[in-house]
Amino acid sequence: MISQFREWEENRHTYAKSWKEKTGGKVIGYFCTYVPEEILYAADILPVRILGSHEPQDVTEPHIFGMFCPFCRDCLAQGLKGRYDYLDGVMISQSCLHIRQAYTSWVKHIPQSFSYYLPMPNNIQSKHAVPYLTAELKQFKTAVEKWIGREITNDDLKKGIDIMNENRSLMHKLYSFRKNEAPPVSGEEAMQVAMSQQMVDKREHTPLLKSLVTQFEGGAVNSVNKGIRLMILGSEDDDIPFIRMVESVGGTVVIDDHCVGTRYFWNNVNANGGDLIESIAKRYIERPACPSKDWIERNRIPHLLNLAKDFGAKGAIVIQQKFCDPHELDIPAIIKKFNENDIKTLFLEFDVTVPIGQFKIRVEAFLEMLQEEDLF
Amino acid sequence: MAQEFWRWKEYNWKNENIDWKGGSIISSGVDVGSVSSQAVILVDGELYAYASMRTGSDSPLSAVNAMNWALDGSGMKLENINYVVGTGYGRVNVPFANKTITEIACHARGANLMYGGSVRTILDMGGQDCKAIRCDEKGKVANFLMNDKCAAGTGRGMEVFADLLSVPIEEIGGLSFDVAEEPEPVSSTCVVFAKTEATGLLREGWPKNKVIAAYCSAMAHRVVTLLDRIGVEKDFAITGGIAKNIGVVNRLQKELGVETLKSKYDSQIAGALGAALFAKALVEKERK
Numbered sequence: 001m002i003s004q005f006r007e008w009e010e011n012r013h014t015y016a017k018s019w020k021e022k023t024g025g026k027v028i029g030y031f032c033t034y035v036p037e038e039i040l041y042a043a044d045i046l047p048v049r050i051l052g053s054h055e056p057q058d059v060t061e062p063h064i065f066g067m068f069c070p071f072c073r074d075c076l077a078q079g080l081k082g083r084y085d086y087l088d089g090v091m092i093s094q095s096c097l098h099i100r101q102a103y104t105s106w107v108k109h110i111p112q113s114f115s116y117y118l119p120m121p122n123n124i125q126s127k128h129a130v131p132y133l134t135a136e137l138k139q140f141k142t143a144v145e146k147w148i149g150r151e152i153t154n155d156d157l158k159k160g161i162d163i164m165n166e167n168r169s170l171m172h173k174l175y176s177f178r179k180n181e182a183p184p185v186s187g188e189e190a191m192q193v194a195m196s197q198q199m200v201d202k203r204e205h206t207p208l209l210k211s212l213v214t215q216f217e218g219g220a221v222n223s224v225n226k227g228i229r230l231m232i233l234g235s236e237d238d239d240i241p242f243i244r245m246v247e248s249v250g251g252t253v254v255i256d257d258h259c260v261g262t263r264y265f266w267n268n269v270n271a272n273g274g275d276l277i278e279s280i281a282k283r284y285i286e287r288p289a290c291p292s293k294d295w296i297e298r299n300r301i302p303h304l305l306n307l308a309k310d311f312g313a314k315g316a317i318v319i320q321q322k323f324c325d326p327h328e329l330d331i332p333a334i335i336k337k338f339n340e341n342d343i344k345t346l347f348l349e350f351d352v353t354v355p356i357g358q359f360k361i362r363v364e365a366f367l368e369m370l371q372e373e374d375l376f
Numbered sequence: 377m378a379q380e381f382w383r384w385k386e387y388n389w390k391n392e393n394i395d396w397k398g399g400s401i402i403s404s405g406v407d408v409g410s411v412s413s414q415a416v417i418l419v420d421g422e423l424y425a426y427a428s429m430r431t432g433s434d435s436p437l438s439a440v441n442a443m444n445w446a447l448d449g450s451g452m453k454l455e456n457i458n459y460v461v462g463t464g465y466g467r468v469n470v471p472f473a474n475k476t477i478t479e480i481a482c483h484a485r486g487a488n489l490m491y492g493g494s495v496r497t498i499l500d501m502g503g504q505d506c507k508a509i510r511c512d513e514k515g516k517v518a519n520f521l522m523n524d525k526c527a528a529g530t531g532r533g534m535e536v537f538a539d540l541l542s543v544p545i546e547e548i549g550g551l552s553f554d555v556a557e558e559p560e561p562v563s564s565t566c567v568v569f570a571k572t573e574a575t576g577l578l579r580e581g582w583p584k585n586k587v588i589a590a591y592c593s594a595m596a597h598r599v600v601t602l603l604d605r606i607g608v609e610k611d612f613a614i615t616g617g618i619a620k621n622i623g624v625v626n627r628l629q630k631e632l633g634v635e636t637l638k639s640k641y642d643s644q645i646a647g648a649l650g651a652a653l654f655a656k657a658l659v660e661k662e663r664k
Contacts, residue, residue: 349524361465362522365480369517375657376485376514 001215001222002189004208008196009240016048017086019201026088026114026148031075031103033198033259034093034120034290036137038269038280041202042152042160043144049198050075050084051238051260054353057081063105064098069321070352071236072102079106089114089147093284094122096292096326114147116140124285124293133281141277157276161269167202168265170209175262177216178254179311184221187232187253188243194261195238227252228370231313231343233304234331235321235350236260242354246317249360250367255311257304263288291326300330301337308343315344315370317363322349344370382535384412384545384617388427388445389642394419396452401659404446404457405651406439407479408466411503411531412617414648415442417450417457421656425450426645431503435469443472459659461651465504477654479647480507480520486650487613488515490641496609499599499628500646501618503531506599508606515650521606529598531617533567534624537591540571541584552589552623559586561594570594592623600631613637615646 008015016027028040029050040047052074059080060073078084089112092103100117107115118140121129145152174193177184185193193212197205212222230251232243238260243253256262269283294300308316316338320327335345346366348359396402399419407414408431416426427445431438439462443454454472462470463482470476483500488511498509506529510519523529538545559582562573574587582590595618612634618624619636620643629635641649 344519358522358524361478361480362520365478365517365520368478368481369519375654375661376516 001212001220002185002192005189005193005196008200008205009192012048012051012196012199013083013086015200016046019046020086027086028089028091028114029079029084029087030090031092031099032095032120032290033264034095034284035091035118036093036140036280036284038157038160038164039137039141039144039152040160041163042156043148045088045144045148046201048087049260050078050090051195051198052352053078053083054239054241056353060105063109064101067323068098068101069235069324070350071321071324072098074352075099076102076105079110084110087112089116091116091118093118093120095120095290096324098323116143120284122293123295124289125296125299129285130278130281133285134275134278137277137281154276157280158271161271161276161280163202163206165268167197167206167209168268170206170213171197171265173213174209174216175255177213181226182221183225183252183254184216184223186223186225186243186247187230187251187256188240188247189222190253191238191240191243191256191260194264195240198260198264225252228367229254229312229314231255231257231304231308231311231316232319233257233316233334234319235324235327237319237321237350239350239354241356242350242359245356245360246363249364251363253317254313255307257288257300257307259290262307263290291330294330298330298333301334304334305337305341305343308338309341313343315346315366317366318345318347319350320347322351379542381538381542381544383430386427386429388425388448390425390450391423394422394424396424396450396456399424401459401656402452402457403652403655403659404443404460405482405648405653405655406443406460406462406470406473407464407482407645407647407651408435408439408442408462408469409464409479409503409647410505411535412644413438413442413464413466414645415439415446416645416648416652417446417452418649418652418656421653423641423649425452426642426648428642428644431466435466436471439466439470439472459655459662461655461658463647463651474655475658477651480509480522481517482647482650482654483507483615484509484511484517484650485515485653486646486648487511487615489649489653490615490639490643490646491611491613491637494611495613495637497603497606497612499603499612499614501530501599501614501616501624503617505530506602508599508603510606510609519606521602523598523602529595529602533570533595534591534618534621536567536571537574537588540574541578541587543584543588546620548588549592549621549623549625551585552592553626554585555583555589558593559590561597562587562590563594588623592621593627595624596627596631599628603632608632608634610634611637613639615643617644619643 057077462473467476
C-alpha cells in the first residue's frame with residue numbers, strides 16, 4: 001500500500017527528472033519548509049525539498065564551518081555532487097543561519113537561472129509579522145512572475161492553495177489513524193509518505209494518499225504495529241534506518257514533530273475571503289513553529305505535549321542534529337515538561353550517519369524502562 | 377614475550393556451601409562486554425558460581441567459555457540451568473540465552489542486590505563505555521546516560537596507560553597516590569591524545585606515578601561531568617572493572633563529594649548478576 005511512496009522517496013531525482021521531461025515545467029529546490037509552495041504551484045513550478053543522502057562526504061569542508069549542523073552540510077553536498085543538476089532554481093525562506101549557509105554556497109557555486117532568499121520573519125509573535133510576510137510574499141510573487149514570464153492570477157493562487165490544502169488535509173487524516181491502538185502504518189512507513197510529500201507533484205501524491213486513507217477508513221492495515229508507543233521530535237529528521245531500528249526492537253513511532261512530518265502539513269491556508277497572499281502569509285506565521293521562530297513566548301511546548309497525549313505516546317525520543325542551536329535551546333524545556341507529565345524521554349544527537357549499534361542499546365534500554373513487565 | 381601490563385586477572389568462584397541439586401530455580405546471566413565476559417549462576421537467587429574472562433574476537437565463544445568456567449567442577453551442566461539471560465554488547469551472541477536484556481537494566485538490577493535497595497545512582501565504568509544510571513528501590517531504571525563520543529574514562533583507556541607506563545593494571549590505583557602533590561589532569565577527551573600528552577610529560581621528566589595520577593584524575597573528572605548531567609542522588613555505587621581502581625574511585629568521590637557504597641560482591645559481575653536475577657524472575661513468571 002505504501003510501495004509507491006517508498007519508490008518516490010528512494011528515487012526522488014529520477015522522479016523529478018521525468019516530471020520535467022513529461023511536463024516541460026520548471027523545478028525549484030527549496031531548503032526550508034517555510035517556503036510558500038502555494039505560490040510555486042500557482043506558477044506551475046514543481047517545488048522539491050533539498051535533503052541530504054546520509055552518506056559520508058568530503059566536498060563541503062571549504063564551504064561550511066565544522067560546527068554548523070550536519071544536515072546543512074549534507075544538503076549542500078548533494079548540490080556539489082551534481083545530484084540536483086536538473087533544478088532550474090533554488091530558494092530558501094529564512095529559518096536558521098546553518099541552512100542559509102548551505103543555500104548561499106549553493107547559489108555561489110552551482111549555476112542556476114533563478115535563486116531567491118525569502119526573508120521569513122523570525123519574530124513571528126510580533127503583530128507586524130503577518131503584514132511583513134505579506135509584503136515579502138508579494139515581492140516573491142513578482143520575482144517568480146518575471147522568471148516564468150507570465151502573471152500569477154488570483155485563480156492561479158486559489159489553485160495553488162487548493163493543491164496544498166488538500167494534500168495537507170489528507171496527511172492529517174492519515175496521521176489520525178496512528179491514534180489507533182494498533183496503527184495501520186508504522187513510523188517508518190509514515191515517514192516515507194511524509195518524505196515523498198515533499199518531493200512529488202502534489203497532484204500525483206494526493207490521489208494515492210486519498211486511496212490510502214480510504215483503505216484505512218475501510219479497516220485495512222498496511223502493517224501491524226503494537227510496539228511501545230513513541231513520539232519522535234526535534235531537528236530536521238529523515239533518518240529512515242533509525243526509525244526502522246527503533247521499530248525492530250519493540251517501539252512503534254505514532255507521532256512526530258519534525259519538518260519532514262507534522263510541522264510541514266499540520267495547518268492549512270484559510271482562504272475565506274480577503275487577500276490570498278495575506279492568507280498564505282498567515283498560514284506560515286501560524287503553523288507549528290520551528291524553534292528558531294518560537295519566541296518570545298515558547299508556544300511549541302503545549303502543542304508538543306498535546307500531540308504526545310492525543311496519540312497516546314508513552315515515551316518520546318528527542319533528537320537534535322549536532323550543533324542545531326535552536327533545538328538545543330528548546331530541548332531542556334521540552335524534556336522537563338514531558339517528564340512532569342509522565343512521558344519519559346530519550347535524548348539522542350544525530351549526525352549525517354547515525355551509529356545504529358550505539359543508539360540501539362540506548363533505545364532498547366529506554367523501551368525496557370517504559371515496559372510494565374514486572375520482573376522485580 | 378614482553379609482559380602485558382594491561383592484562384587483568386581472569387577468575388572464577390564457587391559457593392561450596394550450596395548444594396545446587398536441592399535448588400528449585402537455577403538461573404544464569406551472561407554478560408558479554410566489549411572487554412570482559414562474565415557468567416553468573418544463581419541457585420534460588422543465591423550466588424552459586426561465577427567466572428570473569430577476557431572477551432575474545434568471537435563473542436559466542438566468549439560466552440561459552442565464561443559459562444563453562446563458571447560451571448567448572450560443580451557437576452552442573454548447561455541443561456540443568458532453567459533460564460539464561462544474555463546481556464552486554466554481545467548479548468545477541470550468547471548461543472544458549474533464552475532472552476536478552478540490556479546491560480543498563482541488568483547493572484541496575486545487579487547493583488540493587490550487591491549494594492542494597494538504597495542505591496539510587498549507579499555508575500557503570502565498563503571496558504569501552506560509561507553509564508550513569510538512576511534507579512528506584514527495586515533496581516528498576518528510571519533514567520540513564522551513556523558516554524557517546526569516545527572511550528576516555530573507560531577500562532580500555534586504563535589498559536592503554538598500563539602498557540604505556542609498564543605498570544601492572546591492578547597496581548595503578550595505589551601508585552597514583554604516591555605523588556608529592558596532585559598534578560593537573562591530562563586531556564580527557566580522547567585516549568589516544570591523552571597517551572600522546574602522557575608521553576610528552578614523561579619526556580619532560582615527570583615520574584610515572586605523577587602521570588598515572590594525572591590520568592586517574594582526568595578519568596574521574598570526565599565521569600563526573602556525565603554524572604552531573606543526570607544528577608547524583610544518594611546512595612551511590614560504582615560497578616564494572618574501574619570500581620576496583622582506587623585511584624579513580626577516590627578522586628571521583630572527592631570531586632562529587634559523595635561516598636560510594638561498598639559491597640562484598642565483585643563489582644565486575646554486576647551486569648551478569650542482574651541478568652541472572654531477571655532470569656530467575658522470568659522462571660517464576662512462567663511457573664505462575
